Amino acid sequence: MADGAVTQAPSFVVSVVIATYNVAKYLPEFLASLEAQTIGIESVELIFVNDGSTDRSGELVGSWAAGRESHVRYIEQTNGGAAAARNAGLELVTGAWVTFADPDDVLDSRYFEEVEKFITLHARPDMAVLASHLMILDESTKEYKNSHALRAKFNKGSRVVDLLVEPTVQISGGTTFVRVSDLRSSGLRFDERVQPNFEDGHFISRFFLQTDTHLLGIMASAKYFYRTRQDGSSLIQSSQIKPEKYTTLLRLGFLSLLREAALLGPVPRWLENVVLYDLIWYFKNEMAIRSLTAAAPADRFDEFHALVGEILSLISKDAIRTFDLMGVDFIIKETLLFGYSSESREPEYVRIMEVDEARQQVHLSYVFAGPLSRSGS
Known part of the structure; x- marks a missing residue:
């Protein structure tokens, strides 16, 4: 940058890229959670990318966005997957931080207030990734549960974690915020070839590697409710057979x-x-x-x-x-x-799994690798 050049300040503290595909059933609840934000949703940049939806998703978002042009962008593209939709949205981001909420999930009413509070309290140039608190929205009971497998990192409250000391896992794009200036410098984008999922974990991990940062801001008070769909139609649920x-x-x-x-x-x-x-x-x-x-x-x-x-x-x-x-x-x-090495392994012990007294039979289990030696049997 030339001497005397002025860097334009980000227009928003937080931008949200929302890849939208056939979620008309869930959009009203997601949009209602945006309207309920205590910080005032007009202070957050929202970029909806309709990824070739064939249901009413585009119509619902377009109608909701009307009159909110100061902070809401809505674009359409042919279906290319979540990674392609997020990459398209990233080109429009003007905020200091960006996250990738999914429109079938729900945000706590204090979500963005807590995020911006954390950013203000923990302003440091060597921290470029933040994690909000992922909780489960059980669609069958409509209950919010702190039962996600990776919930332990939030047990100590909001803090800054050094991954070289506490090597926790952060792989959800919906609950990850990255600093936009570092993202622009790295030129990193979602890899659209990573299918059918894990594009989030791949992107976040590469961001850590390419920016040479190992600090993660843990925002325990910013609660993000991940929906477990009853019909098993989410990408995570349906990917097992692909x-x-x-x-x-x-x-x-x-x-x-x-x-x-x-x-x-x-x-x-x-x-x-x-x-x-x-x-x-x-x-x-x-x-x-x-x-x-x-x-x-x-x-x-x-x-x-x-x-x-x-x-x-x-x-x-x-x-x-x-x-x-x-x-x-x-x-x-x-x-x-x-199991994936050439190293042989003899059983070290036998586990009693079940005893059938009527038949005088015992179910035993043991582990070995390579040919099983019969010596001493």
Whole structure:
């Protein structure tokens, strides 16, 4: 910048890019939560991107936006997915911070007031990422629950966390705020090839890596209510049967992140935790009584397991052993530690799973890798 040049101050403290696709059923509740903001929603820049909706989403947003042109932008594009819609919205952002709320969710009435309060209290140039408090909106009961698997990071209240000391996980675009000036400097955008989900976690992790920041602002009082749809129609819920979930996502999402980090130095523990958190859900879902992965395409499994092996080769065994951000069954950790290596492993102990006294039978379980030795049996 030339000497004497004046940098224009951001027009808003916070901008929100809202990728909108076939959410007419949920939009009235989301829009009502915007109108209920205690800070006054006119002080927040809202950019709706209608991503080729085929329901009344565009009509509802367009009608709501009319007369609010001072702080609301509405654009339309052919369907390209959430990442493409967010990238289009990012081009229009004029605020100092940007987040990516989803229009099927709901915001607490004090949401933006708490966000702006935190930004004012914790103004520091080396903190470029903030996390609001993700809670669950149970659609069947209409209750708000603090039951998300990653809720523990909010237990100590609002604070600034150093990820090199406390390697927590932040992967939700809806609850993440990034500093726009750092985003512009990095040139980073959502990778539209990462399908069918994890584009949020990929974007946020790359932002941390490319901006060389490791501070995360935890905003415990800014509550964001994530809707669990009763009909199972959300992208997260429906992605389990898509082939890309088992190939493209692992290759362009997890593996590309780890390789990028490895070029910069040792892979940081926080990134190992990000990948492990998402990867472990594949195995947790498989072990569930009603397995979400049971309908997954079997012809992708060989490639899936090959990719998992590559991913685990870039993650330390210590990261797997100590991972505790959610409950992980013993067998899953053993699988990640030994199931994808050439290392043989003899059973160290046998677990009694069930005793049938009537039949005089016992169900025993043990873990091994490689050929099972029969010596001493």
